[in-house]
Amino acid sequence: MTAALHTGGLLLAIETSCDETAAAVLRDGQEVLSSVVASQVALHAPHGGVVPDLAARSHVRALEPTVRQALAVVPDGWDGIDAVAVTRGPGLVGCLAVGIAFAATAARARDLPLVGVSHIAGHIHSARLADPTLEAPFCALVASGGHTECLLLEADGEIEVLAATRDDAAGEAFDKAARLLGLGYPGGPAIERVADAGDPSRQPLPRTRLDGAFSFSGLKTAVRYAVRDLGPQALDEHGVPRDAQTVSDLAASFQEAAVMQLVDGLEAAVERSGAARVVVVGGVAANQALRKAVMGRFAGMQVVVPPLALCTDNAAMIGVAGWERLRRRGPDTVVTADPGLRDHT
Ligand code: KG4
Ligand code: ZN
Numbered sequence: 001m002t003a004a005l006h007t008g009g010l011l012l013a014i015e016t017s018c019d020e021t022a023a024a025v026l027r028d029g030q031e032v033l034s035s036v037v038a039s040q041v042a043l044h045a046p047h048g049g050v051v052p053d054l055a056a057r058s059h060v061r062a063l064e065p066t067v068r069q070a071l072a073v074v075p076d077g078w079d080g081i082d083a084v085a086v087t088r089g090p091g092l093v094g095c096l097a098v099g100i101a102f103a104a105t106a107a108r109a110r111d112l113p114l115v116g117v118s119h120i121a122g123h124i125h126s127a128r129l130a131d132p133t134l135e136a137p138f139c140a141l142v143a144s145g146g147h148t149e150c151l152l153l154e155a156d157g158e159i160e161v162l163a164a165t166r167d168d169a170a171g172e173a174f175d176k177a178a179r180l181l182g183l184g185y186p187g188g189p190a191i192e193r194v195a196d197a198g199d200p201s202r203q204p205l206p207r208t209r210l211d212g213a214f215s216f217s218g219l220k221t222a223v224r225y226a227v228r229d230l231g232p233q234a235l236d237e238h239g240v241p242r243d244a245q246t247v248s249d250l251a252a253s254f255q256e257a258a259v260m261q262l263v264d265g266l267e268a269a270v271e272r273s274g275a276a277r278v279v280v281v282g283g284v285a286a287n288q289a290l291r292k293a294v295m296g297r298f299a300g301m302q303v304v305v306p307p308l309a310l311c312t313d314n315a316a317m318i319g320v321a322g323w324e325r326l327r328r329r330g331p332d333t334v335v336t337a338d339p340g341l342r343d344h345t
């Protein structure tokens with residue numbers, strides 16, 4: 001057991017894996033004293049997706065003030081912190097490196113234990129912040145702009161990957177489909193907004209059901225072809241359908257196909273794992289159609305879908321996972337950025 005993990009110990013967590021600069025302070029690895037997220041959405045919106053170089057440079061600017069804001073709740077500031085956790089992957093390598101360099105320098109200067117955390121483990125553990133009664137083992141769907149995976153958190157803290165996407169992440173597919181429909185970025189909320197007024201049966205898109213995997217690139221291509229097949233008269237100068245109802249119908253159809261694939265895949269993973277508890281996290285978990293479908297499919301089981309602020313990227317979730325890892329494995333001597341990290345334990 002690490003000295004830093006005395007009861008009431010304070011941990012500073014840092015998250016910079018993609019397009020949110022985030023810092024949080026937790027007591028005992030579960031009580032969130034502060035959680036600050038500086039979003040880069042406006043920076044990337046004109047590009048229709050996250051631009052890695054812009055993201056890394058923005059982290060350099062935003063990280064110090066974000067950490068300072070998170071530390072404002074600690075009377076002694078840095079002197080009151082007992083350990084530092086930072087996301088080590090998966091993510092954009094330049095972005096991860098900014099957070100790791102900052103965390104490692106701060107920890108070394110103050111002789112604090114440092115722990116590198118899987119971003120995916122963070123998402124999984126965010127469910128425990130939302131519902132402290134949630135116990136492992138449970139099966140988690142992590143669906144975001146960068147990831148789509150079903151994982152099993154075992155009782156001993158090990159994390160097993162049960163299914164992963166073969167190509168695009170679910171959120172990425174929402175973003176690409178939204179671009180084809182002229183709906184802007186981020187695409188998930190934009191699709192959801194117009195899908196409400198749409199009829200999914202007017203422009204049906206193919207449903208994918210794979211065993212032990214997800215695939216979203218075919219669905220995105222199907223949207224592209226459906227738009228093209230409307231003919232040049234129906235499209236504006238950007239190649240976007242002019243008719244708002246057609247856009248709504250395609251958005252509704254896309255959303256239904258994407259949600260069905262996620263819920264079917266999760267159901268298969270739950271059956272295979274034998275887990276009796278289900279968790280849905282990541283930015284796509286903000287989708288109401290997905291939430292409703294999950295609640296319906298797993299009625300009778302404990303289902304945890306955290307509130308929005310915990311579903312999207314934040315540092316509080318890195319703090320929970322980091323505390324758990326520190327407790328089980330002790331601090332890391334070196335933390336290196338691992339953009340394709342697969343071992344999430
Ligand atoms: O977890 P997140 O904030 O960041 C990472 O990608 O790690 O997820 C962002 C993704 C974006 O692709 C966004 O379009 C998607 O989550 N998203 C949604 C919704 N809100 C955000 N997708 C579907 N429906 C939503 N309401
Ligand atoms: Zn994420």
